[in-house]
Amino acid sequence: xxxxxxxxxxxxxxxxxxxxxxxxxxxxxxxxxxxxxxxxxxxxxxxxxxxxxxxxxxxxxxxxxxxxxxxxxxxxxxxxxxxxxxxxxxxxxxxxxxxxxxxxxxxxxxxxxxxxxxxxxxxxxxxxxxxxxxxxxxxxxxxxxxxxxxxxxxxxxxxxxxxxxxxxxxxxxxxxxxxxxxxxxxxxxxxxxxxxxxxxxxxxxxxxxxxxxxxxxxxxxxxxxxxxxxxxxxxxxxxxxxxxxxxxxxxxxxxxxxxxxxxxxxxxxxxxxxxxxxxxxxxxxxxxxxxxxxxxxxxxxxxxxxxxxxxxxxxxxxxxxxxxxxxxxxxxxxxxxxxxxxxxxxxxxxxxxxxxxxxxxxxxxxxxxxxxxxxxxxxxxxxxxxxxxxxxxxxxxxxxxxxxxxxxxxxxxxxxxxxxxxxxxxxxxxxxxxxxxxxxxxxxxxxxxxxxxxxxxxxxxxxxxxxxxxxxxxxxxxxxxxxxxxxxxxxxxxxxxxxxxxxxxxxxxxxxx
Numbered sequence: 001x002x003x004x005x006x007x008x009x010x011x012x013x014x015x016x017x018x019x020x021x022x023x024x025x026x027x028x029x030x031x032x033x034x035x036x037x038x039x040x041x042x043x044x045x046x047x048x049x050x051x052x053x054x055x056x057x058x059x060x061x062x063x064x065x066x067x068x069x070x071x072x073x074x075x076x077x078x079x080x081x082x083x084x085x086x087x088x089x090x091x092x093x094x095x096x097x098x099x100x101x102x103x104x105x106x107x108x109x110x111x112x113x114x115x116x117x118x119x120x121x122x123x124x125x126x127x128x129x130x131x132x133x134x135x136x137x138x139x140x141x142x143x144x145x146x147x148x149x150x151x152x153x154x155x156x157x158x159x160x161x162x163x164x165x166x167x168x169x170x171x172x173x174x175x176x177x178x179x180x181x182x183x184x185x186x187x188x189x190x191x192x193x194x195x196x197x198x199x200x201x202x203x204x205x206x207x208x209x210x211x212x213x214x215x216x217x218x219x220x221x222x223x224x225x226x227x228x229x230x231x232x233x234x235x236x237x238x239x240x241x242x243x244x245x246x247x248x249x250x251x252x253x254x255x256x257x258x259x260x261x262x263x264x265x266x267x268x269x270x271x272x273x274x275x276x277x278x279x280x281x282x283x284x285x286x287x288x289x290x291x292x293x294x295x296x297x298x299x300x301x302x303x304x305x306x307x308x309x310x311x312x313x314x315x316x317x318x319x320x321x322x323x324x325x326x327x328x329x330x331x332x333x334x335x336x337x338x339x340x341x342x343x344x345x346x347x348x349x350x351x352x353x354x355x356x357x358x359x360x361x362x363x364x365x366x367x368x369x370x371x372x373x374x375x376x377x378x379x380x381x382x383x384x385x386x387x388x389x390x391x392x393x394x395x396x397x398x399x400x401x402x403x404x405x406x407x408x409x410x411x412x413x414x415x416x417x418x419x420x421x422x423x424x425x426x427x428x429x430x431x432x433x434x435x436x437x438x439x440x441x442x443x444x445x446x447x448x449x450x451x452x453x454x455x456x457x458x459x460x461x462x463x464x465x466x467x468x469x470x471x472x473x474x475x476x477x478x479x480x481x482x483x484x485x486x487x488x489x490x491x492x493x494x495x496x497x498x499x500x501x502x503x504x505x506x507x508x509x510x511x512x513x
Contacts, residue, residue, distance in 0.1 A: 003392070005075060005130040006065065007031040009057070012047030015040055017060040020215025021226040021253065024260045028232075030064070034264045037212045038165040042132065046078050079126055079134075087138035091116050094145040095361045101148060101324065102363035112361035115409060119357055120401040121382040125347045128394040133347065136166040137354055143176070144330070144355070148323045152180060152193070153200045160204035167265050171337040171351040175329035178314040182321025212261065213254040220253040226260070235259040270343055272298050276465045277346050278384040278472025279339045280305070286466050302342040309336035312484045320491035324362070328487040331355040335480035339473070346388050349381045349476075356483065368429055372418045375411040376437045377479045383444045384472035387465045412441045436478070443471050 010031045018026055023033050023040055033040060050057050050071075057063060057071045092113065099109035126134050139162035146155035159176055162169035184194040216226065237259035238245065245252055272290055273282045281290060281302065290298060313332035317325055334352035338344055356374050359365050365374075382402055389398050407414040419434045447467060456463035488494060 003130070005072070008043070008130065008132070009066070009071070009075060010064065011040065011043040012050060013058040013060060013063055015044040016047040016051060016058060018228075019219045019224045020212060021219040021224060021257060022228050023212075024257070024264050025226050025232055026228045028264075032264065034267060035166055036164045036265055037208055037261065038161065039132070041211065042082070042135070042165070050074055050078075075130070076127065079130070079132060082132055083126070083134040083138070087134035087141070088117065090138040090141035090145065091358075094141045094148070094358060097145050097148050098358065098361045104361060104363060104365070108366050109361050111408075112358075112365055115360050115405070116354075116357050118401070118405055118408065119350075119353065119378060120398070120405045121353060121378065121385055122350055123401055124382065124385065124389055124394060124398060125350060128397055129347070129388065129392050131347060133166065133168075133350055136162050136169055137350065139165060140169060140172060140330075140354070141358070144326060144358070147176075147179065147326055150323070152183060153196060156180070156197055156201045157204050160201060160208065164205070164208035168348055168351060171334040171341075171348070172330045172355075173333075174310050174314045175317055175326065175333040178318040179321050179326055179329065182318040186319075186321055209258065209261075213257055216253040216257040217250070220250075226253065226256055235263040237262060267343060268295075268299060271295070272302065272342060274343060274345055276387060276462065276469050277344050278349075278469045278476060279341075279344050280473065280477075281340075281344075282469050283473040286470065299342055302340060306336055306340040306342075309340045309480065313487055316484075316487050316491050316493060320493065322491070325487060325491055327355040327359055327362075328483060328490065331359075332480065332483040332487055335476060335483060339476055339480060346385055349384065352476075352479070352483075353378055353381050356479075368418055369433075371409055371411075372429060372433065372437060373482055375406070375409045375418075376440065377475075379406060379411060380440060380444070380472060380475045380479075383447075384468060384476075386448075387468060412438070413445060440471070440475055447471065 011033055014026050014033065015023055026032070047058050053074060054068075054070065057066060057068065057074070095109055095113040095116065098104070099106070099112075104112075122134065122137070125131050139158050143155045143158035143162065146152070146158060155176075159169070159172070163173070180197055184190050184197065219226070233239065235256070238256060245255065272295075273279065273285075276282060281298075284290060310333040313329045313336070317329035331352050334355065338348050338352055356377055359370065360374055364370055379402065382398070386395075386398060389395065403414055406412065410417050412419070419429065419438060447464065451464040460466075
């Protein structure tokens with residue numbers, strides 16, 4: 001076993017055998033824990049259950065790389081059970097709520113729900129490549145559902161849970177924050193709501209981190225050190241603290257634990273991007289090598305570019321904080337983060353695809369235009385994951401799941417009805433949209449043919465992977481623009497702007513007369 005499957009097994013190993021204070025310090029060179037506390041607690045629970053079945057699976061240190069078919073069955077079963085406990089209930093509730101809010105028929109809602117639950121990228125990454133992303137995504141869906149129901153405080157609780165399970169949920173944070181600010185100031189300032197949201201958010205973070213911090217205090221009282229090796233450095237937040245801290249004080253162990261967990265959760269030292277990912281920096285790197293620049297400078301540049309990319313969505317949702325616009329804003333900010341932010345992984349494409357896909361359950365979600373754009377984004381998203389999936393020998397599941405999902409929604413390559421024929425004529429897809437989507441579909445098919453039958457040019461072993469990155473980046477950039485534009489249009493901002501302009505011009509003409 002290699003990769004993420006071994007990483008998850010290893011985290012179960014260390015959480016059930018080591019004191020809590022050592023979880024974020026133990027052997028960081030071998031799949032060191034680098035996710036927030038809820039992932040650690042989840043690993044502890046699953047590790048305890050797995051140890052009952054077979055203790056040999058999680059023996060400290062000596063179980064590394066343990067090869068056992070039953071272990072693999074257990075690990076994959078934990079993904080399925082976790083998904084059924086969090087993701088699927090959240091998806092069903094949100095789909096029903098969205099359908100009732102927009103007056104969608106039960107048949108259309110059911111089709112949209114199947115499309116969400118059968119998203120090929122999500123299934124392949126979590127059940128094939130092996131991850132627990134659906135737990136984080138499920139908490140995100142629960143947060144949206146609460147917001148749509150007008151329960152902003154519960155929305156904050158669920159979103160903090162998503163953040164405390166996987167830090168990738170930060171892709172949604174600007175949209176959530178802007179929406180919450182909007183409902184606190186519009187239609188008039190509401191200080192009580194603001195204070196309640198702030199208090200609930202802080203308490204939710206405190207509850208998530210409390211076991212870890214209390215555990216560090218307990219270990220300290222027993223004389224257990226958090227450092228498992230003498231050469232382990234202090235986390236940067238403490239090493240560069242503006243004031244001197246007494247290591248013998250009672251508050252030092254929880255501060256050390258908090259600083260180390262934050263340091264592990266945000267791995268700025270790893271570099272601008274990891275592996276070949278279809279975002280801006282990897283695309284630019286193919287022509288101009290970015291590793292020649294100082295890491296700190298690239299961090300600042302990526303931060304500025306990311307803020308610029310999400311500005312239209314955050315401004316719009318804060319000025320027009322309507323519940324039905326929240327999925328659009330979340331999709332837009334998630335695309336901005338995926339394309340422009342620091343240290344992006346291929347699997348992060350799941351975040352912008354989810355809020356886009358749940359829109360299939362809204363008003364007109366299964367109409368020609370929405371289905372064409374959302375379907376195209378999903379097919380493009382799973383296609384960019386192919387190099388990663390190929391390494392895990394997932395080519396057949398990739399092909400089957402992608403084609404089944406395309407058939408369900410009537411998308412290329414299984415059907416061209418959205419772009420030619422009666423649906424195309426009635427749906428009003430513009431000729432530019434047809435040409436754009438079909439060009440990408442043809443490019444994806446041609447890439448698969450080339451990658452399968454033609455070796456890369458001599459001296460360019462990553463030729464096909466780089467081409468995948470460039471095509472994917474171009475397509476995802478278009479997805480960002482489309483989501484942002486749809487958000488602006490649906491907010492009514494353009495109507496308000498042009499309506500005011502027309503009234504001003506009419507008044508000016510009357511004065512001249």
